Amino acid sequence: xxxxxxxxxxxxxxxxxxxxxxxxxxxxxxxxxxxxxxxxxxxxxxxxxxxxxxxxxxxxxxxxxxxxxxxxxxxxxxxxxxxxxxxxxxxxxxxxxxxxxxxxxxxxxxxxxxxxxxxxxxxxxxxxxxxxxxxxxxxxxxxxxxxxxxxxxxxxxxxxxxxxxxxxxxxxxxxxxxxxxxxxxxxxxxxxxxxxxxxxxxxxxxxxxxxxxxxxxxxxxxxxxxxxxxxxxxxxxxxxxxxxx
Amino acid sequence: xxxxxxxxxxxxxxxxxxxxxxxxxxxxxxxxxxxxxxxxxxxxxxxxxxxxxxxxxxxxxxxxxxxxxxxxxxxxxxxxxxxxxxxxxxxxxxxxxxxxxxxxxxxxxxxxxxxxxxxxxxxxxxxxxxxxxxxxxxxxxxxxxxxxxxxxxxxxxxxxxxxxxxxxxxxxxxxxxxxxxxxxxxxxxxxxxxxxxxxxxxxxxxxxxxxxxxxx
Ligand SMILES: Nc1ncnc2c1ncn2[C@@H]1O[C@H](COP(=O)(O)OP(=O)(O)OP(=O)(O)O)[C@@H](O)[C@H]1O
Ligand SMILES: [Mg+2]
Numbered sequence: 001x002x003x004x005x006x007x008x009x010x011x012x013x014x015x016x017x018x019x020x021x022x023x024x025x026x027x028x029x030x031x032x033x034x035x036x037x038x039x040x041x042x043x044x045x046x047x048x049x050x051x052x053x054x055x056x057x058x059x060x061x062x063x064x065x066x067x068x069x070x071x072x073x074x075x076x077x078x079x080x081x082x083x084x085x086x087x088x089x090x091x092x093x094x095x096x097x098x099x100x101x102x103x104x105x106x107x108x109x110x111x112x113x114x115x116x117x118x119x120x121x122x123x124x125x126x127x128x129x130x131x132x133x134x135x136x137x138x139x140x141x142x143x144x145x146x147x148x149x150x151x152x153x154x155x156x157x158x159x160x161x162x163x164x165x166x167x168x169x170x171x172x173x174x175x176x177x178x179x180x181x182x183x184x185x186x187x188x189x190x191x192x193x194x195x196x197x198x199x200x201x202x203x204x205x206x207x208x209x210x211x212x213x214x215x216x217x218x219x220x221x222x223x224x225x226x227x228x229x230x231x232x233x234x235x236x237x238x239x240x241x242x243x244x245x
Numbered sequence: 246x247x248x249x250x251x252x253x254x255x256x257x258x259x260x261x262x263x264x265x266x267x268x269x270x271x272x273x274x275x276x277x278x279x280x281x282x283x284x285x286x287x288x289x290x291x292x293x294x295x296x297x298x299x300x301x302x303x304x305x306x307x308x309x310x311x312x313x314x315x316x317x318x319x320x321x322x323x324x325x326x327x328x329x330x331x332x333x334x335x336x337x338x339x340x341x342x343x344x345x346x347x348x349x350x351x352x353x354x355x356x357x358x359x360x361x362x363x364x365x366x367x368x369x370x371x372x373x374x375x376x377x378x379x380x381x382x383x384x385x386x387x388x389x390x391x392x393x394x395x396x397x398x399x400x401x402x403x404x405x406x407x408x409x410x411x412x413x414x415x416x417x418x419x420x421x422x423x424x425x426x427x428x429x430x431x432x433x434x435x436x437x438x439x440x441x442x443x444x445x446x447x448x449x450x451x452x453x454x455x456x457x458x459x460x461x
Contacts, residue, residue: 059366060454072246079370080248086453087249087368098363098457102267114260115368117250159367 007033012065027222036197043219049203057169091160093170097152099144105155106140112162130158149176170202261380275349279389282345283433287397289338290425295405298416350440361448362456371449378445386437394429
């Protein structure tokens with residue numbers, strides 16, 4: 001293998017036991033992701049993208065199969081290692097933002113730095129820089145409820161970048177953004193992946209995202225339908241093959 | 246894989262204090278039910294102290310009045326509070342404390358499951374989460390119980406004065422009163438900690454996504 005796999009997913013399945021019935025959401029996913037790549041995960045609603053995300057990010061346990069980060073099986077990590085992984089190694093952008101409602105934008109962004117043991121002054125300074133970076137200058141004292149959906153998402157992006165993660169897991173990061181801001185965020189993520197070798201894994205319905213992707217993973221009904229490399233993608237606008245009707 | 250260092254207690258303390266202040270109104274409601282429950286307990290205990298001290302004076306008139314007020318005075322008894330009826334009243338007010346305080350804490354922690362899940366996603370250790378909630382509950386428990394105890398004590402003494410005049414104050418054993426107040430504070434604080442510990446511990450141990458998915 002030429003490049004190192006930063007993420008490797010091996011035969012991962014996930015069932016949800018709902019009492020009467022068991023829902024099989026992931027039905028055996030195999031995936032290798034190389035350092036510094038920009039991966040888009042596409043698939044219809046309900047196909048299991050967010051569920052796969054939670055497995056890769058160590059936020060939930062697979063029913064069977066393994067997830068390796070830097071070739072370490074994350075099921076074997078102890079609490080401190082897992083916390084380090086979530087805090088320093090991975091930056092999450094959730095589909096539902098998951099900001100803390102009583103905290104200001106700045107406090108939301110500095111929270112992961114606090115958990116990492118970074119002193120307040122340093123964290124505040126960096127938090128302000130990050131908020132500027134995502135175009136939220138002057139909004140640092142606002143609570144999430146005082147921000148629009150798109151602005152909340154930008155806070156979430158800034159928070160994900162707080163501890164300079166090696167991996168960014170983004171669940172529909174542009175889902176709630178207008179065209180321009182959406183493009184800004186995509187450009188930002190692409191820049192991070194190019195310049196800082198950050199691995200970006202992003203679920204999306206946004207075809208703009210495909211243009212910057214190194215690889216597109218198509219998921220359907222809990223299985224990988226196909227994986228396309230950049231050169232296999234037909235990148236003229238609108239030329240991307242759709243899997244859904 | 247590297248390991249995340251444990252944060253110093255100072256950090257949990259500052260997060261907890263910030264939480265209390267930004268949730269001031271919500272914290273007030275939790276604290277208020279605590280104050281009332283402890284006040285009821287302290288009122289019962291101190292009223293017993295008052296009756297006990299009056300009884301110890303040994304005046305027939307006063308003993309008679311105590312009896313008409315509902316205190317169980319069996320002939321030859323040395324103490325009032327030992328009677329079954331008085332014990333039952335104390336048990337009842339303890340029950341009010343358990344239900345009131347534990348319920349208030351469970352409610353206020355449960356509505357923050359999503360927040361706990363999010364904190365865990367961002368790298369908070371289980372211990373940090375539990376510590377934050379324990380400190381919050383401890384501070385609420387202590388201040389609430391202190392006010393509750395004072396409130397209960399003052400109203401019990403006023404009630405005594407109303408019924409028996411200054412004698413109820415001059416005869417009172419302050420040691421017993423302080424003891425009753427300390428009991429109220431101790432029980433209020435312990436129950437507050439207990440009520441917060443259970444849900445916080447459960448939430449901290451969940452997978453982050455499960456905690457985040459809990460309906461509010
Ligand atoms: N905790 C759960 N309990 C039961 N079923 C669940 C749970 N989480 C997810 N599912 C089911 O798993 C399936 C996949 O959900 P998931 O959120 O991964 O889809 P998705 O691909 O992210 O969709 P979308 O594009 O709409 O975000 C859905 O059918 C959903 O109902
Ligand atoms: Mg999803």
